[in-house]
Amino acid sequence: MVATIQTFTRALQTPDLSFRTLGEARPVLDANGLPRLMRTTRFAEAEISWQGRRWLLALPLSPAALFTLERTLQQMARCSSPWLPECRLLRGEMSWYGPTGTPRSYDLLLQLLPEGRSFDEALCCEGGERLVEELDALQQELRRLNLCHGNLRRDNLRWTGRRFVPIRFYDAGVGTPERDDAAFDTLRQEVLRAAGIPGVSDVEADYEAPGRWPGHRWVSNLFEGMVCVEDETGYGYVDAENRPVIASQYLWAGDFHEGRAEVQTAEGMGLIDRQGHYVIPPEYEIVSYVPAESVSHVRQNGRWALFDYLGRRISPFVEDGERLGVWAEA
Numbered sequence: 071m072v073a074t075i076q077t078f079t080r081a082l083q084t085p086d087l088s089f090r091t092l093g094e095a096r097p098v099l100d101a102n103g104l105p106r107l108m109r110t111t112r113f114a115e116a117e118i119s120w121q122g123r124r125w126l127l128a129l130p131l132s133p134a135a136l137f138t139l140e141r142t143l144q145q146m147a148r149c150s151s152p153w154l155p156e157c158r159l160l161r162g163e164m165s166w167y168g169p170t171g172t173p174r175s176y177d178l179l180l181q182l183l184p185e186g187r188s189f190d191e192a193l194c195c196e197g198g199e200r201l202v203e204e205l206d207a208l209q210q211e212l213r214r215l216n217l218c219h220g221n222l223r224r225d226n227l228r229w230t231g232r233r234f235v236p237i238r239f240y241d242a243g244v245g246t247p248e249r250d251d252a253a254f255d256t257l258r259q260e261v262l263r264a265a266g267i268p269g270v271s272d273v274e275a276d277y278e279a280p281g282r283w284p285g286h287r288w289v290s291n292l293f294e295g296m297v298c299v300e301d302e303t304g305y306g307y308v309d310a311e312n313r314p315v316i317a318s319q320y321l322w323a324g325d326f327h328e329g330r331a332e333v334q335t336a337e338g339m340g341l342i343d344r345q346g347h348y349v350i351p352p353e354y355e356i357v358s359y360v361p362a363e364s365v366s367h368v369r370q371n372g373r374w375a376l377f378d379y380l381g382r383r384i385s386p387f388v389e390d391g392e393r394l395g396v397w398a399e400a
Contacts (some may be wrong), residue, residue, distance in 0.1 A: 192229035198265025349381035
């Protein structure tokens with residue numbers, strides 16, 4: 071059973087009762103005295119203080135998010151690089167009781183928040199040419215490690231005084247590091263503009279204000295003309311004008327990529343198209359769509375198979391997912 075944000079919030083308020091390892095952790099609080107949370111489509115995150123250091127503690131919001139994270143951390147564990155922060159997957163870290171009193175547990179991601187400055191603070195205290203050189207160095211290192219961060223922007227970079235360290239590997243993936251190229255170009259342009267150094271292009275990137283889609287409990291970002299939203303009735307999608315496109319009906323839903331989005335129902339996970347039609351019916355333990363390959367990694371009864379873009383199974387279900395190019399737990 072996937073834990074909820076409400077369960078995560080309560081655990082942060084009672085760490086000694088709810089966490090196996092982080093019993094002495096203390097969350098950063100908001101103005102109302104509650105744990106300050108940030109969320110994306112796939113994760114909810116809180117900043118905590120533990121053992122004299124600052125960390126980011128993240129809750130995967132779906133089985134697919136946890137599956138993708140496990141693949142990324144497995145690759146990162148093989149690497150030794152000063153450009154990568156310490157990340158740990160804490161198995162069964164958070165515990166709580168279900169509606170019927172059944173004890174439950176869930177995995178959490180613990181990430182070290184590197185000491186240093188934010189990207190914006192670095193713009194004020196470092197030379198533009200130096201920062202561009204370090205962005206180049208980070209890009210080369212991610213290529214060497216064969217990692218794609220997937221969401222490189224100002225808030226997801228820390229300046230240590232020597233290098234930029236990326237944080238929040240929530241959208242990261244193994245392979246296709248070139249997918250970060252556009253993000254690196256945007257960051258370099260931001261550095262050059264702040265330093266007053268003429269760049270190749272001064273075209274401003276589109277920015278969507280969070281208040282553009284009011285009336286929802288939570289709003290993601292605009293992807294392929296669709297915005298994932300959470301309402302009282304569940305997750306669904308609206309268009310750029312905040313008009314309903316796919317009714318809010320899912321327990322969880324992901325952003326659209328290449329015309330496909332992962333969704334979760336009470337029966338299981340599935341994959342939908344832009345009309346809300348099921349490409350893969352919601353009857354599986356995990357459905358993880360990989361846009362770069364136009365395939366889905368699907369798990370059923372602990373066995374893995376590959377499905378193509380049209381939702382057709384293209385391999386048998388096997389226990390050893392690595393034979394199919396699918397990462398499987400050891």
